Amino acid sequence: MVEFQVPEVDYTRYSNRQLAGVPLAILVLALLVIAGWYAATGAPVTPGIDFTGGTEMRIQTTASQQQITTSFDSEVASVTPAQSSNNVYIVTFQDTDTNSLTSQAEDLGYDVLSIQSTSASFGSSAQQLALYGIVAAFVGMSIIVFLMFRSFVPSIAVVLSAFSDIVIPVALMNLFGIKLSLGTVAALLMLIGYSVDSDILLNNHVLRRSGGFYESTYRAMRTGVTMTVTSLAAMAVMTIVAFIFQIGLLTAIGVVLVMGLATDLMNTYMLNLSLLRWYKYEGVGR
Numbered sequence: 001m002v003e004f005q006v007p008e009v010d011y012t013r014y015s016n017r018q019l020a021g022v023p024l025a026i027l028v029l030a031l032l033v034i035a036g037w038y039a040a041t042g043a044p045v046t047p048g049i050d051f052t053g054g055t056e057m058r059i060q061t062t063a064s065q066q067q068i069t070t071s072f073d074s075e076v077a078s079v080t081p082a083q084s085s086n087n088v089y090i091v092t093f094q095d096t097d098t099n100s101l102t103s104q105a106e107d108l109g110y111d112v113l114s115i116q117s118t119s120a121s122f123g124s125s126a127q128q129l130a131l132y133g134i135v136a137a138f139v140g141m142s143i144i145v146f147l148m149f150r151s152f153v154p155s156i157a158v159v160l161s162a163f164s165d166i167v168i169p170v171a172l173m174n175l176f177g178i179k180l181s182l183g184t185v186a187a188l189l190m191l192i193g194y195s196v197d198s199d200i201l202l203n204n205h206v207l208r209r210s211g212g213f214y215e216s217t218y219r220a221m222r223t224g225v226t227m228t229v230t231s232l233a234a235m236a237v238m239t240i241v242a243f244i245f246q247i248g249l250l251t252a253i254g255v256v257l258v259m260g261l262a263t264d265l266m267n268t269y270m271l272n273l274s275l276l277r278w279y280k281y282e283g284v285g286r
Contacts, residue, residue, distance in 0.1 A: 055115060060087055076093060145200070191260035235257040
């Protein structure tokens with residue numbers, strides 16, 4: 001059995017500015033990506049058919065992606081290889097008339113494996129509910145954190161880290177072409193929980209338990225880093241397996257969680273820790 005040993009970092013070698021500088025710079029870059037995406041497309045992240053409405057058809061054919069794109073009478077939004085070895089493609093349309101699309105595909109000689117559609121009105125309602133869910137989860141988390149610590153700096157450290165854990169994966173979703181779906185929204189909600197868990201663990205050890213600052217930090221890291229790395233490894237394995245078996249939804253969820261968990265390690269043990277150290281030694285907590 002492989003034993004995972006959390007290294008003891010010598011934080012005295014780095015100033016608070018050095019620790020916070022990297023995660024804050026990445027956060028600003030992520031916000032710029034999202035702002036640029038919003039300016040170009042009208043949305044901070046590209047929505048999938050769960051939110052825009054449309055039809056997703058899985059077909060098997062020897063035709064090329066270009067041929068599939070131009071062969072339908074209805075406008076094709078995208079063509080994505082699903083199982084290249086078996087010539088399986090996922091074709092999406094803005095049209096929601098599944099009977100018409102199925103007839104077109106069969107007339108073209110395509111083997112229709114599955115088809116599903118979402119109406120535009122349902123997609124719009126789902127988009128609003130998803131947004132309300134993320135906002136409610138974040139606001140609720142913020143209130144609970146402030147009630148727990150009753151001090152501004154430790155509380156804002158947790159909230160800022162959680163905010164960054166959401167923003168950076170969203171920016172990376174844009175860069176990697178991952179669309180926002182009900183599945184990826186669930187992954188973002190899970191990241192809020194992961195982030196709060198690791199940050200509160202660190203804050204509790206540093207602020208409420210006996211021992212020096214760095215001793216308490218290392219105790220928190222032994223538990224927190226082990227939990228996060230274990231979760232990250234499990235999500236990475238799930239993503240690889242889902243990709244091999246062409247399970248698109250699980251692949252997207254896994255990628256978002258892997259990116260978010262890696263981001264959480266950086267934010268917790270660099271950004272959050274620098275704010276806590278400032279609070280303990282230089283700020284209002286001295």
